Amino acid sequence: MISAENLVPGNECAPSSINESSVSQIHGEGAKTVGAADTAHKAVRKITCLGSGFVGGPTSAVTAFMSNIDVTVVDINSERIKAWNSDRLPIYEPGLHEIVYAARDGTYTNSALKRNELSNLPGRTRKPNLHFSTNVDKAIQDADLIFVCVNTPTKANGVGKGAAADLAFVEAAARNIAHVATEDKIIVEKSTVPCRTAHSIREILSANAKPGVHFDVLSNPEFLAEGTAVQDLLSPDRVIIGSEMTPEGIQAARSLAGVYSQWIPTERIITMNVWSSELSKLAANALLAQRISSINALSAICEATGAEVDEVSHACGLDSRIGPHMLAAGPGFGGSCFQKDIFNIVYLSESLHLYEVADYWRGIINMNEYQKQRFTKRIISCMFNNLTGKKVAVLGFAFKKNTSDTRESPAITLVSNFAAERAQVAIYDPKVKEAQIWQELQEAGGNLLQLKKNVLVCKSGYDACRGADGVVIMTGWDEFSNKDPINAGNLAPPSMTSIGRLSPITGVLQGRAMNASVDNCGLQAKAQGPKTTKDLPSVQKKRDATLVIRNPTTGEVVNFKKSSTRDSSMVSELEGPQIPSHNDENAFIEGTGRPRLRASEVPTYNHPRPIMEPFPSALTEIDNNLPRSPGRTKHGKQYSTTTPGSPSKLSSSPRRYSFHTFPSDKTTKDGPSTSNFGPEETKTERLDWARIAKGMRKPMWVFDGRNILDAAKLEALGFRVEAIGRASKYSGFG
Ligand SMILES: NC(=O)c1ccc[n+]([C@@H]2O[C@H](COP(=O)([O-])OP(=O)(O)OC[C@H]3O[C@@H](n4cnc5c(N)ncnc54)[C@H](O)[C@@H]3O)[C@@H](O)[C@H]2O)c1
Numbered sequence: 001m002i003s004a005e006n007l008v009p010g011n012e013c014a015p016s017s018i019n020e021s022s023v024s025q026i027h028g029e030g031a032k033t034v035g036a037a038d039t040a041h042k043a044v045r046k047i048t049c050l051g052s053g054f055v056g057g058p059t060s061a062v063t064a065f066m067s068n069i070d071v072t073v074v075d076i077n078s079e080r081i082k083a084w085n086s087d088r089l090p091i092y093e094p095g096l097h098e099i100v101y102a103a104r105d106g107t108y109t110n111s112a113l114k115r116n117e118l119s120n121l122p123g124r125t126r127k128p129n130l131h132f133s134t135n136v137d138k139a140i141q142d143a144d145l146i147f148v149c150v151n152t153p154t155k156a157n158g159v160g161k162g163a164a165a166d167l168a169f170v171e172a173a174a175r176n177i178a179h180v181a182t183e184d185k186i187i188v189e190k191s192t193v194p195c196r197t198a199h200s201i202r203e204i205l206s207a208n209a210k211p212g213v214h215f216d217v218l219s220n221p222e223f224l225a226e227g228t229a230v231q232d233l234l235s236p237d238r239v240i241i242g243s244e245m246t247p248e249g250i251q252a253a254r255s256l257a258g259v260y261s262q263w264i265p266t267e268r269i270i271t272m273n274v275w276s277s278e279l280s281k282l283a284a285n286a287l288l289a290q291r292i293s294s295i296n297a298l299s300a301i302c303e304a305t306g307a308e309v310d311e312v313s314h315a316c317g318l319d320s321r322i323g324p325h326m327l328a329a330g331p332g333f334g335g336s337c338f339q340k341d342i343f344n345i346v347y348l349s350e351s352l353h354l355y356e357v358a359d360y361w362r363g364i365i366n367m368n369e370y371q372k373q374r375f376t377k378r379i380i381s382c383m384f385n386n387l388t389g390k391k392v393a394v395l396g397f398a399f400k401k402n403t404s405d406t407r408e409s410p411a412i413t414l415v416s417n418f419a420a421e422r423a424q425v426a427i428y429d430p431k432v433k434e435a436q437i438w439q440e441l442q443e444a445g446g447n448l449l450q451l452k453k454n455v456l457v458c459k460s461g462y463d464a465c466r467g468a469d470g471v472v473i474m475t476g477w478d479e480f481s482n483k484d485p486i487n488a489g490n491l492a493p494p495s496m497t498s499i500g501r502l503s504p505i506t507g508v509l510q511g512r513a514m515n516a517s518v519d520n521c522g523l524q525a526k527a528q529g530p531k532t533t534k535d536l537p538s539v540q541k542k543r544d545a546t547l548v549i550r551n552p553t554t555g556e557v558v559n560f561k562k563s564s565t566r567d568s569s570m571v572s573e574l575e576g577p578q579i580p581s582h583n584d585e586n587a588f589i590e591g592t593g594r595p596r597l598r599a600s601e602v603p604t605y606n607h608p609r610p611i612m613e614p615f616p617s618a619l620t621e622i623d624n625n626l627p628r629s630p631g632r633t634k635h636g637k638q639y640s641t642t643t644p645g646s647p648s649k650l651s652s653s654p655r656r657y658s659f660h661t662f663p664s665d666k667t668t669k670d671g672p673s674t675s676n677f678g679p680e681e682t683k684t685e686r687l688d689w690a691r692i693a694k695g696m697r698k699p700m701w702v703f704d705g706r707n708i709l710d711a712a713k714l715e716a717l718g719f720r721v722e723a724i725g726r727a728s729k730y731s732g733f734g
């Protein structure tokens with residue numbers, strides 16, 4: 001395995017040649033060298049992306065935005081495509097609309113100026129190179145390279161039900177490509193798939209290819225996380241390309257590397273064999289989820305011993321071998337990927353008769369389930385072992401903050417448990433729509449009529465908490481936190497600084513602050529700690545690379561800071577320059593060594609662009625624009641109503657591929673357009689816990705599932721606060 005520096009000579013997109021030694025370099029010493037008679041690789045000029053979901057949409061948008069390649073995104077879901085072609089996109093990701101508007105329309109927007117006004121200004125357009133279409137066949141025919149970004153849910157029926165990946169959509173896509181293509185194409189598997197799927201795709205393609213048409217299949221898994229997709233795509237930790245060790249396979253890998261190298265440093269573009277590439281994606285998710293289950297397991301020990309899990313997490317994370325990320329204890333991980341992909345590994349292990357291996361990985365999921373049930377029991381225990389008739393306010397329903405995605409959200413389990421205890425449950429989430437909550441609760445086994453007797457979805461946190469006996473924090477939305485902004489964020493334990501501690505009463509930092517200043521909900525953060533990068537620990541400095549990206553074709557250069565964290569809670573809107581330059585000391589969040597992300601993450605125009613007019617640095621404002629985010633149908637349930645049909649049927653299929661929030665709720669007060677997501681700003685105020693206290697029944701319980709509350713401040717208001725990973729002060733009836 002080597003970096004793609006050797007793979008992409010001179011970082012060029014133009015054809016070039018490789019020789020036998022480079023073939024063995026590319027795939028490592030064990031690779032089989034092959035003859036290199038004609039090893040010039042083809043420059044990619046047109047890409048088609050099959051699937052316009054959370055991966056296909058943002059990936060295509062960033063690819064188009066950062067290159068001169070013509071990118072067409074197609075989907076069998078015409079509603080989704082319609083939304084992608086509108087001013088209100090079907091998914092919400094910070095910064096995405098700016099990039100889509102620029103690449104799709106050749107204009108850009110921000111919250112201050114309307115697109116139409118801007119598009120009339122000279123020098124503020126670029127040549128559009130991003131297209132959304134339902135004409136799947138034409139897009140396949142036109143493409144040099146095809147990204148396959150279709151869904152790969154867990155199988156709901158048959159062999160492997162509940163564990164194996166359902167590859168029906170991948171197979172249908174491959175058959176369609178073979179059916180339509182009359183010229184050679186590179187097929188890029190970006191969907192998350194079981195190991196050796198590329199082999200099946202290759203078989204399907206070659207068995208159905210028209211005479212003389214050749215397909216190269218590459219594995220190129222996507223690692224973006226929801227809520228930080230644009231940032232992750234602009235500056236990925238790595239790009240992995242798996243290819244066959246044939247001259248054609250190597251050439252195809254070079255062609256794809258040539259695409260990414262237009263904005264990603266070549267040392268981050270890694271090639272390997274195709275099976276390693278496929279397994280790396282599952283392995284990465286399993287390892288990330290394993291960390292969360294590990295810290296959640298430790299949180300149980302903390303609660304029993306008096307240790308505090310955020311302090312333990314912080315202490316462990318400072319060990320550079322461990323690192324600070326993905327170590328925040330919570331009510332259990334959710335989202336569409338972790339559980340699905342671990343089940344995938346479990347199924348693979350069992351298929352290989354590696355039962356101990358399967359048990360090991362299954363343990364990660366078991367621990368996750370245990371965490372949800374443990375949290376439930378603790379709440380019941382504190383509330384005198386009786387929830388009947390009591391009102392429990394649940395704040396947050398999304399699986400994590402900064403998204404409205406609710407798939408596998410731990411809130412589903414807890415709300416279902418509370419309803420089963422005959423509590424009156426009042427739910428509030430700032431971004432999740434009511435219809436989506438009902439759908440999740442029904443899919444979890446609830447009866448809608450019965451549920452509606454016990455569960456209420458509220459329009460505000462105050463509505464949810466009014467008259468409540470207890471409040472449960474399920475999603476770490478900033479608006480729920482009562483902490484001083486300086487201490488918010490997963491990586492910065494609420495009670496600690498490197499020297500100082502928070503005052504238990506005021507929440508004000510005592511001693512020298514070393515924490516990130518974070519304010520993601522409109523509050524002005526107060527910066528403390530070291531002011532210059534030279535004051536930062538060397539390990540932090542190393543993480544703060546500024547990326548200078550040059551488009552080899554156009555000569556355009558963009559700079560942006562590489563995030564040292566994927567945690568969007570670390571995003572800062574501190575005072576200071578919006579677009580820090582390479583040498584700008586203010587580019588760093590004081591005291592943390594972390595670059596300011598939102599403003600500086602995005603590329604800023606530096607040089608004239610030969611074929612596209614420059615667009616201004618409007619992206620500095622992207623994160624002030626927080627439109628309501630979407631939900632979507634569970635992977636595992638998307639395909640349940642029908643089976644993918646023949647390629648010819650695909651384009652007009654009325655199957656249930658839609659997002660949750662393309663709902664029929666056109667009568668909600670937000671109006672029909674709230675189904676999708678435009679650039680309008682939606683700021684939220686923090687909850688006033690003193691106001692909440694006035695309306696609650698006594699004793700007033702708060703159960704902090706995300707460790708986002710300053711317990712001392714709440715206790716001063718009369719609350720009884722219980723938090724994940726901290727010893728209970730009040731339970732004992734269990
Ligand atoms: N969501 C994430 O954060 C994430 C991150 C990394 C990887 N992945 C993986 O990427 C894949 C896609 O995930 P997603 O979240 O974008 O899924 P998604 O459900 O949001 O989108 C998939 C889209 O593919 C479309 N589609 C299905 N068959 C098609 C066909 N033959 N032609 C054209 N379009 C077709 C569907 O209509 C749907 O719109 C999955 O394998 C997932 O595991 C997801």
Ligand SMILES: O=c1ccn([C@@H]2O[C@H](COP(=O)(O)OP(=O)(O)O[C@H]3O[C@H](CO)[C@@H](O)[C@H](O)[C@H]3O)[C@@H](O)[C@H]2O)c(=O)[nH]1
Binds near residue numbers: 226285
């Ligand atoms: O310290 C942490 C970090 C996360 N979580 C929870 O873990 C879940 C997953 O979070 P995250 O990984 O941030 O979001 P995803 O969008 O699910 O992204 C994961 O899944 C994607 C799909 O495969 C991958 O591409 C990403 O790399 C991988 O991070 C959420 O419920 C979080 O609340 C914690 O409990 N503690």
